[in-house]
Amino acid sequence: xxxxxxxxxxxxxxxxxxxxxxxxxxxxxxxxxxxxxxxxxxxxxxxxxxxxxxxxxxxxxxxxxxxxxxxxxxxxxxxxxxxxxxxxxxxxxxxxxxxxxxxxxxxxxxxxxxxxxxxxxxxxxxxxxxxxxxxxxxxxxxxxxxxxxxxxxxxxxxxxxxxxxxxxxxxxxxxxxxxxxxxxxxxxxxxxxxxxxxxxxxxxxxxxxxxxxxxxxxxxxxxxxxxxxxxxxxxxxxxxxxxxxxxxxxxxxxxxxxxxxxxxxxxxxxxxxxxxxxxxxxxxxxxxxxxxxxxxxxxxxxxxxxxxxxxxxxxxxxxxxxxxxxxxxxxx
Numbered sequence: 001x002x003x004x005x006x007x008x009x010x011x012x013x014x015x016x017x018x019x020x021x022x023x024x025x026x027x028x029x030x031x032x033x034x035x036x037x038x039x040x041x042x043x044x045x046x047x048x049x050x051x052x053x054x055x056x057x058x059x060x061x062x063x064x065x066x067x068x069x070x071x072x073x074x075x076x077x078x079x080x081x082x083x084x085x086x087x088x089x090x091x092x093x094x095x096x097x098x099x100x101x102x103x104x105x106x107x108x109x110x111x112x113x114x115x116x117x118x119x120x121x122x123x124x125x126x127x128x129x130x131x132x133x134x135x136x137x138x139x140x141x142x143x144x145x146x147x148x149x150x151x152x153x154x155x156x157x158x159x160x161x162x163x164x165x166x167x168x169x170x171x172x173x174x175x176x177x178x179x180x181x182x183x184x185x186x187x188x189x190x191x192x193x194x195x196x197x198x199x200x201x202x203x204x205x206x207x208x209x210x211x212x213x214x215x216x217x218x219x220x221x222x223x224x225x226x227x228x229x230x231x232x233x234x235x236x237x238x239x240x241x242x243x244x245x246x247x248x249x250x251x252x253x254x255x256x257x258x259x260x261x262x263x264x265x266x267x268x269x270x271x272x273x274x275x276x277x278x279x280x281x282x283x284x285x286x287x288x289x290x291x292x293x294x295x296x297x298x299x300x301x302x303x304x305x306x307x308x309x310x311x312x313x314x315x316x317x318x319x320x321x322x323x324x325x326x327x328x329x330x331x332x
Contacts (some may be wrong), residue, residue, distance in 0.1 A: 039178030054239025074311030074318025101131025126328030208270035228256030
């Protein structure tokens with residue numbers, strides 16, 4: 001498949017908007033947040049991750065059973081599923097660079113066709129799921145050496161690999177916003193704003209050591225560094241590819257690298273008893289760190305959007321039909 005041309009981008013843009021809203025997030029309304037800062041909007045009836053068949057496979061956490069998605073009629077309100085993945089990359093926060101594990105972003109999106117607005121429905125547990133990454137050098141690299149006496153005492157104890165190891169996990173702290181469809185089909189422009197925090201885990205750091213919080217998150221705005229390849233795919237309700245008669249329609253943008261080097265990073269909080277290690281972590285890693293000093297790279301990024309091929313034909317039950325199709329792909 002060839003890279004996306006200007007003419008193709010224009011055609012697909014119209015199709016995305018008219019039929020699927022194509023991965024559009026837009027400006028989501030304010031949503032409730034749980035005690036850990038993870039959005040809880042429409043999460044009560046969310047569908048857990050399952051293994052789906054065929055072209056449904058990327059959407060295993062799509063919240064098709066949320067009340068908001070089920071209530072869409074296919075005409076005034078149109079629901080789609082969105083998923084984006086990367087097998088790995090790198091992230092630089094201040095003076096620390098780490099290799100990232102696999103990351104996945106999923107959510108449902110509802111278009112109000114009359115108002116031209118979009119509402120994001122995140123899955124239970126947040127939109128982002130990521131594998132923990134090891135911080136190079138562990139705790140020794142993160143805050144040692146130090147001229148702070150109690151930190152120096154900790155540094156002397158870090159001869160055990162298990163005590164030195166530090167992992168970092170990216171977590172959602174809100175609903176993604178600011179989606180730009182044109183940016184998703186081109187290069188160099190922010191595609192979406194992702195509010196996140198990074199959980200640092202180590203026995204000395206305790207359970208509540210984070211870079212970023214619900215009220216002061218890192219906001220990542222990845223953009224295509226290289227142009228993705230576009231494919232438009234139809235498939236049957238159970239996920240089986242069906243190029244001519246499929247009742248489902250999927251857009252796939254694959255093979256491009258994404259990145260962001262314009263985000264700022266707040267200082268660490270909650271590290272050690274009563275946050276006693278915050279200063280040591282911040283000093284050694286150069287946090288807080290202003291925009292331009294940090295960088296994110298996501299390799300081999302793939303983004304998919306799927307919805308009913310003709311949602312208006314099953315009004316007013318389009319949302320319920322979408323849910324039924326999703327479950328049929330899981331063999332339920």
